[in-house]
Amino acid sequence: MIRSHPKSVDASQLPGEGFGVASPTWWGTLGFMVIEGSTLAVCAVAYVYLSRRSPSWPPSGTPLPNLAVGTLFIGASLLSLIPAWLLGQAAKNLDRAAVILWSIVGLVVEAVIVAIRAYELHALPFRWDGTAYGSAVWITLGSHTTLLAFDFGETLVLLALFLWGPIQKKHFADVADAVMYWFFVSLVWVPFFYMIYVSPRLFR
Amino acid sequence: MTGLATAERDALARTWGTPRGIAGFFTTVDHKRIGLRFIGTALCFLALGGALALMMRTQLARPDNHLLSPQLYNQFFTTHGTTMMFLFAVPVMMGLGIYLVPLMIGTRNVVFPRLVAYAYWVYLFGGIFLYSGLLLGNGPPAGWFSYTPLSETPFDPTKGSDIWAQMITFTEIAMLGVAVTLIITILKQRAPGMSLNRMPLFVWSILVTSFMVVFAMTTIAVASTLFLAADRLINTRFFVQQSGGDPVLWQHLFWMFGHPEVYIIFLPATGIISHLVATFSRRPVFGYTAIVFSTIATGIISFGVWVHHMFAVGMPELGLSFFTASSLIVTIPTAIQLFCWIATLWSGRPQWRVPLLFILGFFFILVRGGLTGVMLASVPVDLQLHDTFFVVGHLHDVLIGGAVFPLLGGLIYWYPKFSGRMASETAGKWAFALIFIGQNLTFFPMHILGLHGMPRRTYTYLASTGWGGLNFLETIGAYILAAGVLVTVANLILSAFYGRSAGNDPWAADTLEWATTSPPPPGNFAALPVVESRDPLWDPGGSEERPIVVGLPPDRREVLFTSALDAIPVRRIPLPGPTIWTFFCAVGTAIGLVMLIFTPWGLVVGTALAIPPLIIWAWPKAGGSA
Numbered sequence: 001m002i003r004s005h006p007k008s009v010d011a012s013q014l015p016g017e018g019f020g021v022a023s024p025t026w027w028g029t030l031g032f033m034v035i036e037g038s039t040l041a042v043c044a045v046a047y048v049y050l051s052r053r054s055p056s057w058p059p060s061g062t063p064l065p066n067l068a069v070g071t072l073f074i075g076a077s078l079l080s081l082i083p084a085w086l087l088g089q090a091a092k093n094l095d096r097a098a099v100i101l102w103s104i105v106g107l108v109v110e111a112v113i114v115a116i117r118a119y120e121l122h123a124l125p126f127r128w129d130g131t132a133y134g135s136a137v138w139i140t141l142g143s144h145t146t147l148l149a150f151d152f153g154e155t156l157v158l159l160a161l162f163l164w165g166p167i168q169k170k171h172f173a174d175v176a177d178a179v180m181y182w183f184f185v186s187l188v189w190v191p192f193f194y195m196i197y198v199s200p201r202l203f204r
Numbered sequence: 205m206t207g208l209a210t211a212e213r214d215a216l217a218r219t220w221g222t223p224r225g226i227a228g229f230f231t232t233v234d235h236k237r238i239g240l241r242f243i244g245t246a247l248c249f250l251a252l253g254g255a256l257a258l259m260m261r262t263q264l265a266r267p268d269n270h271l272l273s274p275q276l277y278n279q280f281f282t283t284h285g286t287t288m289m290f291l292f293a294v295p296v297m298m299g300l301g302i303y304l305v306p307l308m309i310g311t312r313n314v315v316f317p318r319l320v321a322y323a324y325w326v327y328l329f330g331g332i333f334l335y336s337g338l339l340l341g342n343g344p345p346a347g348w349f350s351y352t353p354l355s356e357t358p359f360d361p362t363k364g365s366d367i368w369a370q371m372i373t374f375t376e377i378a379m380l381g382v383a384v385t386l387i388i389t390i391l392k393q394r395a396p397g398m399s400l401n402r403m404p405l406f407v408w409s410i411l412v413t414s415f416m417v418v419f420a421m422t423t424i425a426v427a428s429t430l431f432l433a434a435d436r437l438i439n440t441r442f443f444v445q446q447s448g449g450d451p452v453l454w455q456h457l458f459w460m461f462g463h464p465e466v467y468i469i470f471l472p473a474t475g476i477i478s479h480l481v482a483t484f485s486r487r488p489v490f491g492y493t494a495i496v497f498s499t500i501a502t503g504i505i506s507f508g509v510w511v512h513h514m515f516a517v518g519m520p521e522l523g524l525s526f527f528t529a530s531s532l533i534v535t536i537p538t539a540i541q542l543f544c545w546i547a548t549l550w551s552g553r554p555q556w557r558v559p560l561l562f563i564l565g566f567f568f569i570l571v572r573g574g575l576t577g578v579m580l581a582s583v584p585v586d587l588q589l590h591d592t593f594f595v596v597g598h599l600h601d602v603l604i605g606g607a608v609f610p611l612l613g614g615l616i617y618w619y620p621k622f623s624g625r626m627a628s629e630t631a632g633k634w635a636f637a638l639i640f641i642g643q644n645l646t647f648f649p650m651h652i653l654g655l656h657g658m659p660r661r662t663y664t665y666l667a668s669t670g671w672g673g674l675n676f677l678e679t680i681g682a683y684i685l686a687a688g689v690l691v692t693v694a695n696l697i698l699s700a701f702y703g704r705s706a707g708n709d710p711w712a713a714d715t716l717e718w719a720t721t722s723p724p725p726p727g728n729f730a731a732l733p734v735v736e737s738r739d740p741l742w743d744p745g746g747s748e749e750r751p752i753v754v755g756l757p758p759d760r761r762e763v764l765f766t767s768a769l770d771a772i773p774v775r776r777i778p779l780p781g782p783t784i785w786t787f788f789c790a791v792g793t794a795i796g797l798v799m800l801i802f803t804p805w806g807l808v809v810g811t812a813l814a815i816p817p818l819i820i821w822a823w824p825k826a827g828g829s830a
Contacts, residue, residue, distance in 0.1 A: 005751040009396045009734050011764060012755025014776045022765065022775050024315050024388065031384035031418070038422040039430075046431065046442065046453060053450050128440050132449035135440035139430050157819055166824055170778075 017170040019092065025170075029177045033184045036147055040188060043140040044195060050132050058133045058200060063125040065137065070197040073116045077186045080109045084186075088179035091172045096162060099175055103159040106182075110152045117145055137196055144192065147185045154178050213730055215758035220312060220727035222782055231782035233317035234726060235302050238324050240622060242299025243615075245324075246292045247693065249331055253287035254686055256280045261646075265679040267667040277663035278345040279364065283338050285348025286368060289465065290375045291331045293607060294417075297472035298382045300614065301410040303622070305386055307717035307724060308404045310395030310733040311763050313779050316385040318786050318821055323381035325790030330374020333798060337367035344368035347661065349462065350432065352443035352454040357436050366801035369433040373797055376425040383417035386410055393763055394771040395716065396753060397735040401496075404715045404738075405489065408496050409475025412503040416464050416471070419507070424461035427454065438804060452517060459510035466602070467506040471499060473607040474541055476614035477563055481545045483617070483713040484560040485552025488739050491544035498537035498544075505534045515583050516590040524583050531581035535574060542567070557711075558632030562613030565640045569605025573598055576651065591661070594654025597647045604643055612639070612692055619696060620710045624722045625703030631695040638688030645681025649674040714739035719747065732756065732764065735771075785821035789814050 017023050051057040058064060083105045090098030121141060128138035158175055161167070222232040232238065260280055263272040272280065306314055314320055337343055344364040346355035355365040390411045394403065403411075432454065434440040441447035443454050474495075482489040489495065511519065511527040545563075554560065576598040580586050589595060612635075619627045654660075658671050665671050709718035718741055720729050734751035737743050743750070756762050756776065765775035796810010 005734075005749070007397075007734055007736065007751035009751070009753045009773055010755045011753050011773060011776055014755075014764070014773060016776055017778070018775065024392075024765075024777060027388040027392065028316060028319075028384065031388065034418060035380055035384070035422055038419055039426050042423050042426040042457065043430070046457070049453050049456070050442075050448065050450060054448050059448050128434075128438065130441070131447050132441040132444065135431075135434070135442050135449070139434060139440065139442075143430065153815070157822075161823070168824065171824065 017173060019173045019176055023170065023173040023177065025174050025177050026180070029181055033181065037184075037188060039143055040140070040192065043136070043143055044192065047136040047140060047195060050136055054133070057203075058126075059131050062131060062133055064200055065125065065197060066120075066123050067197050067201070069116075069120050069123045070193055073113070073120050074189060074193045076109075076113050076116055077189060080106075080113055081183060081186055083109055084179050084182045088176050091175035091179065094169065094172050096167060099172070100159065100162050103155055103162065103175075106155050107152070107159060110148070110155060114145075114148055114152060117141075117148060121145070140192060140196065144185075144189055147188075151178075151182055151185050154181065209730070212758050213725070216727040216730070217725055219759055219761055220725075222726065227784075228782070230787045231784050233313070233321050233780065233782050233786075235306050235314045235317060235320065236724065236728075238317075238320050239299050239301075239303025241324055242295050242302060242327070245328055245331070246296035246299060249287050249291040250296075250689070251693070252335065253284050253292060254689060256284040256287070258682055258686055260284065261679040261682040263663060264665075264675050266676065267665050267669065267672045269664055272663060274663045275345065276343075278661075279338060279343030281661055282344045282347050282350075282364075282368070283334065286334065286344065286371065287331075288603070289348060289469075290371065291327075291334070293469040293603070294379055294465070295327055295375070296611060297413070297469060297607070298379060298386070298410075298417075300476075300611075300618075301386050301414075301472065302382060304618065304717060305389060305407055305410055306393070307621070307720065307728055308407050308715050309390065309393060309398060310716045310729065310735065311389070311393040312727045312729070312732070313761075313763065314385050314389045315393060315777075315779070316381075316388070318780050318783060319381045320385050321783075322786040322790050323378040323385075325787055326374055326381075326793055327378035329790065329794040330371050330378070330797075333374065333794070334367060334371045337364060342367060349455075349458050350428070351458075352432065352435075352451040353445075355432065356443060363801060366433065366436055369428040369436070370797050370801050372424060372428040373433075374794070376421045376429075377793070379417050379421055380425075383414035383421075386414045387418075390414075391768045392765050394766055395733050395735045396764065396766060396771055396773045397751075398766075399770045400768075401493070402735060402738045404475075405478035405492070405495055405499075406472070406475035406715075409471045409473075409478075409499055412499050413468050413471045416468050416503050416506070420461045420464035420468065423457055424465075427457035427461070431457070433800070437801070452514075455514050455517060456510070459513045460507070462513065463510045464503075464506045467502055469603065469607045471502060473566075473610035473614075474499065474538075476610045476617075477545060477566065479713070479715065480559045480563050480610075480613055480617055481548045482739075483711050484555045484557055485548050486555070487548065487552040488714070488742070489544065490547040490551065491540075492738065495541050495544050498540045501537040502534065505530060505537070509534055512581055512586070515586045528581050528583055532578065535578060538574065542571070558627075558629055558636060559613040559617040561633065561636045562609045562616070565636065565643075566605055566609040566613075568640075569601050569609065569643060572648075573601030573605050577602060589654055591659055592654035593650040593658045593660055596660050597650030597654060600647045600650075601643075604647075609639075612636075615692075615696065617711065618717075619699065620706030621717055621722050621724070623700045623703070624706055625699055626706050626710060627695050627699040627703060631691055631699075635688045635691040635695060638684050638691060640688075642681050642683075642685025642688055646678050646685055647681075649678050649681075709741065714742045716740055719750075783821050785817040789817035789821060792817060 020026050083102055087102035087106050090102050126134040128135050158178055222228040222234050263269050302320055342363040344367060346360055346365055350365060350368050353359055390407055431442040435442055441449045443449045443451045478489050509531045512531045616627050616632055653671055653674050706722045708721055716733055732753035761779045761781055762776050763779055764773050765777045766773050792813030795813055796806050799806030799809055
């Protein structure tokens with residue numbers, strides 16, 4: 001092998017990790033989102049399949065879930081995208097102080113969202129072990145709640161890293177990827193909000 | 205070689221090496237060691253699943269036999285099928301992918317080596333968990349598909365079906381981690397110049413398979429972990445008819461996974477075949493583009509055929525016709541591939557070495573299995589043959605002929621790369637002969653017995669049926685087949701000590717894994733290659749005249765990130781080194797998952813035990829890369 005081959009490639013001047021497609025973490029996050037999205041999609045398949053098998057949906061005698069609480073959750077979840085977006089901008093500007101600030105704000109907001117979700121589960125007027133309808137609603141909400149919890153944990157760990165850890169440029173990219181995941185967790189719930197809270201009211 | 209080059213090689217070996225001894229065992233992130241671990245462990249599970257099969261064949265050797273009780277027979281056939289599908293076939297193919305892909309695309313490691321290390325431990329613990337259950341009398345009894353309501357608590361009050369559902373969780377976590385890692389590695393770490401249309405066909409097959417794993421395995425993970433396990437643990441009602449659930453929902457979800465699963469096993473085998481056929485025909489494979497598109501088409505169509513497993517359930521006629529059509533269509537891309545391989549052999553100068561013999565065996569048996577598959581795709585025939593031994597014969601022809609034959613050929617073919625030594629040609633020929641004869645003696649008569657109405661999954665039969673003779677023949681065949689597998693395993697073990705030294709490229713093959721030493725050094729290549737064609741080692745000019753990548757520091761774990769389509773170098777990416785925390789994270793995951801079959805608190809305990817090691821594993825080192 002000779003170094004002077006005309007087709008040889010000199011990598012010494014190539015940049016290191018960057019944002020988006022230039023970061024392995026971005027690709028990993030994308031893979032994780034595809035898997036989580038498919039997980040929720042299978043929950044939807046089960047929900048719709050079971051609804052077609054049932055003469056009425058929800059089954060007669062089962063009250064509908066509380067629309068106000070569900071709307072409160074989706075509203076708060078979508079509003080949280082504002083601090084999430086600001087956090088992403090801080091990361092893209094490589095601004096450590098702003099990342100710390102918006103991470104703290106983000107954590108508070110996410111804590112509020114998790115609390116609303118806890119109340120949402122508490123407010124469901126049926127249990128998971130009464131009917132298949134109840135099972136499908138509970139498991140779908142539960143699956144999405146694990147994503148919320150993961151998102152909260154990720155923000156927490158990244159905040160700890162930015163407060164105490166050795167910071168490199170790639171960690172700003174990690175924050176940007178965490179923001180992408182946050183957007184995913186919020187936006188993916190929109191069709192499920194429709195499925196659980198709106199569609200049974202439209203098609204009862 | 206110059207002193208400078210030697211110093212650089214030593215630096216590379218230090219940078220990419222694994223600590224020695226027991227520490228290295230638990231901390232390695234070398235894709236070659238992890239890949240071989242997957243392969244070795246999967247072969248152990250093949251032996252265990254095979255032992256169960258031999259016991260079942262011994263039970264069926266004569267009518268009115270009582271060697272195995274009906275309960276034990278149920279547990280054995282369930283564990284046999286579960287082992288072969290989840291613990292052997294998929295992990296062995298993905299393990300081969302983990303080993304070969306970075307070598308074939310010319311990089312130093314996979315993109316998430318720690319995730320793959322973690323995946324191995326989770327897979328291993330899941331397999332041990334299943335067999336612990338069997339040994340403690342709690343083997344799953346409801347078939348490898350675990351149909352509801354048979355797998356629901358009223359019909360299986362043991363822990364067997366819980367263990368089955370949780371074993372799925374273990375293996376799916378592992379395989380999803382591996383699949384995502386391989387997809388990103390293939391798309392972003394190919395050698396400069398290796399555009400998608402120059403990528404080796406095995407890498408193509410692993411890419412398509414990994415995408416299939418992501419979608420198919422997610423389906424089964426949700427169905428078993430979230431729905432079935434929850435039905436059994438916290439009384440959800442997904443599959444309970446009287447509460448508005450539907451047992452048939454399980455069948456749909458299972459086969460939405462289950463049929464792609466067949467191709468998840470088969471497609472990597474097609475990748476193996478393309479390499480073996482090209483190398484031993486001494487020419488590039490015929491119809492590269494057609495084979496690539498066939499691989500992709502198979503991957504997509506295989507998601508649209510699942511209902512052909514459910515023809516006997518009772519569904520609308522129109523739906524059945526659709527799935528008959530799609531099941532016939534899925535044979536077309538496979539047929540295209542078969543013709544491409546035949547054309548390669550026909551127009552080449554075939555060398556009849558052991559790996560190619562296994563490919564010939566593949567042709568014979570897979571084509572038979574494919575034709576019986578076409579028969580079963582027809583609804584009236586299927587209704588007649590459903591749940592008979594005809595189906596058992598068909599599926600073993602397809603899976604053993606379609607995947608195990610190419611796999612064994614592939615293991616012999618890449619064995620020199622794994623070990624630095626050649627496997628014995630004589631032992632290989634004996635093994636092939638025994639396996640080929642055993643396969644035909646065991647599984648061909650099953651078609652006849654199925655046509656005569658012998659039901660599957662039944663622990664014995666009456667002498668008056670007249671099925672004794674053929675069953676006895678099948679049992680003899682099963683032992684011959686097992687002897688052939690044993691000879692292969694012995695060959696692989698003994699040749700590591702007594703085989704003749706292989707050199708870099710003993711078969712004079714064309715792809716990059718043969719450009720480096722056998723076995724490869726920790727960093728795979730002395731200098732990362734640059735690629736100018738589909739068959740870089742068959743390009744004119746010797747190894748001294750090939751272009752390489754320069755300018756990557758040998759003292760840092762850095763690889764190239766290249767563009768997804770054309771493999772133009774764009775970035776230098778640091779990769780993480782060895783760590784013990786992947787192991788601890790896997791232990792925490794395992795404790796949580798095992799607890800979960802007894803109490804929902806397993807979720808809390810598992811999270812508490814697995815998350816801290818995960819954070820430590822991801823936490824960056826000062827001055828270094830995470």
